[in-house]
Amino acid sequence: MSGFILKDLYIMRKRIIMNIGYLLGMMILTDIIAGTLKNMAPIEDRNVIAAGVAIMMSVLVFMVLYSLECDLLFTDERRKWNAYSAASEGGVRAVVGAKYTLCFIISFLGYLICRFNDIVLSLIFGRTVQLSMFYLGLVFSITMLMAVQLSFGLRFGAKYGTNLRIALFIGIFVLGSIYAMFGDVDWLMGEGGVRDNMRYLLEHLDDAGVKDYIAKLSGGAAAVLSLIPHAIVGMYWLSFRSSCRAYTKGAENYDK
Amino acid sequence: MTSKKKDLLSIAVYIFICFTLMFVFGPLIYTAEEGADFGAYQIVYLMAAFSPCIACLLTRLLFREGFKGLLYPKFSGNFKAYFLAVIIPLVFGILNCVLITVSTGAGFTFKLEGGIFTALGNNMLMSVYAYYAMIVIIGEELGWRAFLYDKLEKCFGLNGSVVIGGIIWGLWHIPPIVHMGLNFGKDYPGFPYVGIALMCVMCIGFGAFLQLIRKMSGSVIAPIIAHGLIDSVSNSLATMFLSEEMIMDMAGGKKFIVGICITVLAVIIGIPCWVILNKKYKKGLSANTGAENIWI
Numbered sequence: 001m002s003g004f005i006l007k008d009l010y011i012m013r014k015r016i017i018m019n020i021g022y023l024l025g026m027m028i029l030t031d032i033i034a035g036t037l038k039n040m041a042p043i044e045d046r047n048v049i050a051a052g053v054a055i056m057m058s059v060l061v062f063m064v065l066y067s068l069e070c071d072l073l074f075t076d077e078r079r080k081w082n083a084y085s086a087a088s089e090g091g092v093r094a095v096v097g098a099k100y101t102l103c104f105i106i107s108f109l110g111y112l113i114c115r116f117n118d119i120v121l122s123l124i125f126g127r128t129v130q131l132s133m134f135y136l137g138l139v140f141s142i143t144m145l146m147a148v149q150l151s152f153g154l155r156f157g158a159k160y161g162t163n164l165r166i167a168l169f170i171g172i173f174v175l176g177s178i179y180a181m182f183g184d185v186d187w188l189m190g191e192g193g194v195r196d197n198m199r200y201l202l203e204h205l206d207d208a209g210v211k212d213y214i215a216k217l218s219g220g221a222a223a224v225l226s227l228i229p230h231a232i233v234g235m236y237w238l239s240f241r242s243s244c245r246a247y248t249k250g251a252e253n254y255d256k
Numbered sequence: 257m258t259s260k261k262k263d264l265l266s267i268a269v270y271i272f273i274c275f276t277l278m279f280v281f282g283p284l285i286y287t288a289e290e291g292a293d294f295g296a297y298q299i300v301y302l303m304a305a306f307s308p309c310i311a312c313l314l315t316r317l318l319f320r321e322g323f324k325g326l327l328y329p330k331f332s333g334n335f336k337a338y339f340l341a342v343i344i345p346l347v348f349g350i351l352n353c354v355l356i357t358v359s360t361g362a363g364f365t366f367k368l369e370g371g372i373f374t375a376l377g378n379n380m381l382m383s384v385y386a387y388y389a390m391i392v393i394i395g396e397e398l399g400w401r402a403f404l405y406d407k408l409e410k411c412f413g414l415n416g417s418v419v420i421g422g423i424i425w426g427l428w429h430i431p432p433i434v435h436m437g438l439n440f441g442k443d444y445p446g447f448p449y450v451g452i453a454l455m456c457v458m459c460i461g462f463g464a465f466l467q468l469i470r471k472m473s474g475s476v477i478a479p480i481i482a483h484g485l486i487d488s489v490s491n492s493l494a495t496m497f498l499s500e501e502m503i504m505d506m507a508g509g510k511k512f513i514v515g516i517c518i519t520v521l522a523v524i525i526g527i528p529c530w531v532i533l534n535k536k537y538k539k540g541l542s543a544n545t546g547a548e549n550i551w552i
Contacts, residue, residue, distance in 0.1 A: 002325075002328070093332070101329075111391070118298065119298050119299060119302075122295045122296070122297065122298050123295045123296065123299075124295075125295065126294065126295040127294070127295065128294075128295075128297050128298060130298065132388055132391075133388060136387055136388055221377070222374075222377030222378065222380060222381050223373070223376055223377045223380045225381070225384075226377070226380035226381045226383060226384045227380065229384050229387065230383065230384075
């Protein structure tokens with residue numbers, strides 16, 4: 001399997017280097033801006049600035065790395081390669097497993113970049129900036145998206161997977177907009193609703209703040225909330241298993 | 257230089273780097289007041305917590321051993337090892353819960369506000385926190401299981417690796433034991449020497465278990481999962497029946513009782529693992545699970 005991982009890394013090496021270089025450049029830029037803002041802002045606002053910069057950077061990091069993960073599907077869409085790789089040592093499990101492992105490695109790399117940014121911000125602001133639980137949330141979100149996209153992409157082709165992603169985002173946006181206009185949004189915008197909770201989280205978005213917030217949740221809500229990451233891990237595993245079964249069939253949809 | 261001499265030298269270099277980092281940076285973290293907040297806190301913390309990993313990487317670099325396959329997972333055909341990596345910490349947590357509840361006289365009643373649902377919710381949340389704990393634990397396991405225990409086994413045999421490795425691992429915890437009363441508090445007779453000795457015993461027990469699943473899976477990922485769960489879910493399960501006041505009181509004299517309970521259970525879990533280790537892996541390293549294979 002490590003051979004397939006290295007193969008994908010080799011094919012995508014330029015993109016990976018360019019993207020990581022871009023992210024590091026953006027990190028330096030945003031941290032310089034944050035350092036300038038810190039000197040201009042009153043002391044009580046500095047926490048919010050630090051958290052804001054860290055969140056902005058982390059969203060950028062995970063967006064860029066997510067697009068990189070999506071491109072993994074395009075690296076070997078050829079029927080002959082598909083047949084050859086499936087017949088090699090390790091078989092389909094190794095080929096498909098390499099894709100899933102590499103996606104996880106890229107997400108983990110995103111986590112590490114964000115944590116590195118936290119350390120730089122901590123040195124700039126002279127206080128601990130640590131949003132690791134938030135970054136883990138982003139890792140799980142991308143893992144969930146990739147679980148869907150990889151299985152559909154490997155079965156029906158990368159183009160189909162991309163179209164599915166776009167359709168999924170548009171569908172969620174349209175349905176969400178319709179619900180926001182005509183549905184009951186009291187639970188969302190009302191007192192003690194999601195909006196209030198989000199505001200609280202943004203104001204206390206360090207690990208201690210997240211833990212305090214979680215401690216205030218009722219037992220049932222906490223249990224349901226904590227099931228989500230485990231469900232995503234299970235979903236990723238199931239997606240891998242289904243992709244293994246569908247991999248050879250997927251070749252029928254390739255252009256070449 | 258013979259292979260054994262080279263291994264002994266690499267162990268000495270590893271211990272020197274690991275302990276220097278821990279004993280220089282550890283006290284800065286553990287003597288800081290609660291809620292201490294300074295810019296370099298994270299760097300100092302990472303240097304201390306990741307000292308085994310840093311030492312492993314530097315030693316491998318110095319001795320030109322390479323880094324291939326350091327974190328390579330071997331899931332296929334090793335379900336049993338990963339299953340044990342999850343289930344034994346949970347069993348440990350439940351047994352610990354019974355032992356602590358009995359020894360502190362807390363009684364088996366959910367004392368948290370909200371009763372059983374809040375207690376269950378808290379434990380479920382700690383299972384999420386385990387993912388974060390596993391990332392931090394990489395810093396330890398890469399050093400202990402993926403380097404030290406293997407080298408010790410080559411030089412002193414399997415039993416020697418479990419005992420000596422456990423003692424070294426326990427001694428590495430001296431800064432948090434002395435400065436923040438890790439696991440045993442500070443209010444007990446013979447502080448801190450008794451705590452350090454008990455920590456070594458605990459590490460021998462846990463070391464046997466973690467080394468067993470490391471050998472079963474042929475990868476360091478299984479011990480990382482188990483260690484992460486022990487540090488998060490097991491601790492949370494252990495205090496399930498305790499009231500918040502009692503949990504706060506743990507910082508005082510009762511923490512020593514809790515520490516003793518953890519040590520006793522670590523030994524209870526460690527002994528069968530040690531026996532299995534001896535039965536299965538004493539006569540050389542098997543092709544699939546041996547320490548040599550981990551670097552391929």
